[in-house]
Amino acid sequence: MSEFHLYMAQRLSALVMAPFVLVHIGVMIYAIQGGLSAAEILGRTQGSVFWFLFYGMFVVAVSIHAAIGLRTILSEWAGLRGSALNITALAIGAILFAMGAQAVYAVTATGAA
Amino acid sequence: MSTKGPQVTVTVQRGGPEGPGRKQQFQVPAYGSQTVLDVVSWIQQNADPTLTYRFACRVGMCGSCAMMVNGVPRWTCRTHVSKVLQDGAMELAPLRSLPVIKDLAADMDPFFDKWVSAEALHHPTASRDDPIAPIDPDAPERVTASAGIECINCAVCYAACDTVANNPDYLGPAALQRAWTLYNDSRDGAHGAILDAVTGTGGCQSCHSMGSCTAYCPNGLDPLSAIAGLKRAATRRFFGKGKG
Numbered sequence: 001m002s003e004f005h006l007y008m009a010q011r012l013s014a015l016v017m018a019p020f021v022l023v024h025i026g027v028m029i030y031a032i033q034g035g036l037s038a039a040e041i042l043g044r045t046q047g048s049v050f051w052f053l054f055y056g057m058f059v060v061a062v063s064i065h066a067a068i069g070l071r072t073i074l075s076e077w078a079g080l081r082g083s084a085l086n087i088t089a090l091a092i093g094a095i096l097f098a099m100g101a102q103a104v105y106a107v108t109a110t111g112a113a
Numbered sequence: 114m115s116t117k118g119p120q121v122t123v124t125v126q127r128g129g130p131e132g133p134g135r136k137q138q139f140q141v142p143a144y145g146s147q148t149v150l151d152v153v154s155w156i157q158q159n160a161d162p163t164l165t166y167r168f169a170c171r172v173g174m175c176g177s178c179a180m181m182v183n184g185v186p187r188w189t190c191r192t193h194v195s196k197v198l199q200d201g202a203m204e205l206a207p208l209r210s211l212p213v214i215k216d217l218a219a220d221m222d223p224f225f226d227k228w229v230s231a232e233a234l235h236h237p238t239a240s241r242d243d244p245i246a247p248i249d250p251d252a253p254e255r256v257t258a259s260a261g262i263e264c265i266n267c268a269v270c271y272a273a274c275d276t277v278a279n280n281p282d283y284l285g286p287a288a289l290q291r292a293w294t295l296y297n298d299s300r301d302g303a304h305g306a307i308l309d310a311v312t313g314t315g316g317c318q319s320c321h322s323m324g325s326c327t328a329y330c331p332n333g334l335d336p337l338s339a340i341a342g343l344k345r346a347a348t349r350r351f352f353g354k355g356k357g
Contacts, residue, residue, distance in 0.1 A: 002312070002313070002314075003312075003313070003314055003315075003316065003318055003319070004312035004313075004316065004318050004347060004351075006318075007318035008348070008351055011348075072319075075280065076276070076279035076280050077279065
């Protein structure tokens with residue numbers, strides 16, 4: 001994958017993330033207004049295909065976006081080059097995806113209502 | 114030399130390609146309308162003839178005399194000492210991000226090699242036997258190209274750019290701006306090759322839009338917008354639109 005393809009992947013993942021961020025923050029603020037408990041929130045998200053897809057796509061976009069951004073920072077600030085740079089960036093993307101996927105699974109897929 | 118009258122304290126970075134050497138301090142007589150290049154020339158002619166620096170035209174056309182003045186890249190022939198003095202002193206060093214030949218003379222080879230890497234060179238579509246192509250100076254693409262053609266290759270933007278400083282592959286603002294002017298030139302016959310070159314390793318996508326190039330360009334050019342133009346053109350091509 002060329003540097004320009006990484007650039008496009010980062011821009012497109014940002015495009016995907018932008019509405020997700022707004023909805024995520026908006027719903028968070030809305031959800032705590034009435035003093036919702038964790039159990040009540042989980043009751044609405046678990047088993048929900050909508051929230052699974054919403055946060056599932058969010059996690060994929062974040063993993064791509066952050067890994068490419070950190071790849072650039074590691075290259076320019078830490079001087080990483082070549083395969084050391086690419087393997088580190090891939091590992092960052094994989095770790096972010098694994099952590100995010102675990103959270104999405106816990107919040108939306110387990111204990112279906 | 115006389116040391117009477119107002120003086121300017123000038124610290125000069127000496128040394129060669131092996132790395133920065135000692136800093137040397139000079140007391141230089143201050144004159145009205147004195148330029149930084151005047152100061153450097155005074156040192157070379159009156160205090161230390163071994164001081165190496167580069168200049169040619171002295172009127173801001175040739176792009177030879179750029180160096181770091183108090184940590185900022187400037188064309189020294191058009192920079193008045195009175196505008197840059199800090200507490201009556203100034204510090205001179207060779208242009209940042211380029212190898213040093215000696216003292217204040219930077220090696221410009223990497224800078225110009227990157228112009229070639231960016232395909233920032235004319236790709237002819239006609240020979241001298243063809244009639245001269247009519248160019249409408251008001252055509253939008255020509256206006257875009259004309260905005261960037263007064264570059265004097267001084268490398269001030271290159272030395273000002275933090276991305277150049279941190280990414281040795283980055284082609285830099287001057288080469289990319291030149292590529293952008295040719296991409297918008299109807300007489301250039303390789304717009305696709307230009308886009309290929311400026312989207313390769315260290316291409317326009319490496320720019321973080323910090324804008325030091327535009328802020329420091331002594332000719333008031335706007336390489337930042339030129340690079341943004343290349344990004345847009347490359348993105349259009351990515352989606353199968355536009356030319357090239």
